Amino acid sequence: MTVAQLVEALGRMPPDAVVLMEADGGLSLVSALDFVAAQGVGAPAEVILLPNMDE
Numbered sequence: 001m002t003v004a005q006l007v008e009a010l011g012r013m014p015p016d017a018v019v020l021m022e023a024d025g026g027l028s029l030v031s032a033l034d035f036v037a038a039q040g041v042g043a044p045a046e047v048i049l050l051p052n053m054d055e
Contacts, residue, residue, distance in 0.1 A: 003047055023051040 001009075010019075019030040028051035036046040 006047075019049075021049055021051055028052050 020027040021030050022028075030049045031052035031054075032050040034048040034050060036048065038045045
């Protein structure tokens with residue numbers, strides 16, 4: 001999934017819905033994201049969703 005596809009999909013969701021991700025066999029809130037620039041020829045840039053570690 002690309003960032004554009006993710007933004008489009010999220011745009012169809014209710015604005016007050018929380019974003020969760022699977023983490024260690026359960027669900028965790030997404031608390032941040034990290035951007036990693038392309039790491040070489042042909043490698044795409046990446047966006048990494050980071051779970052909330054306070055749960």
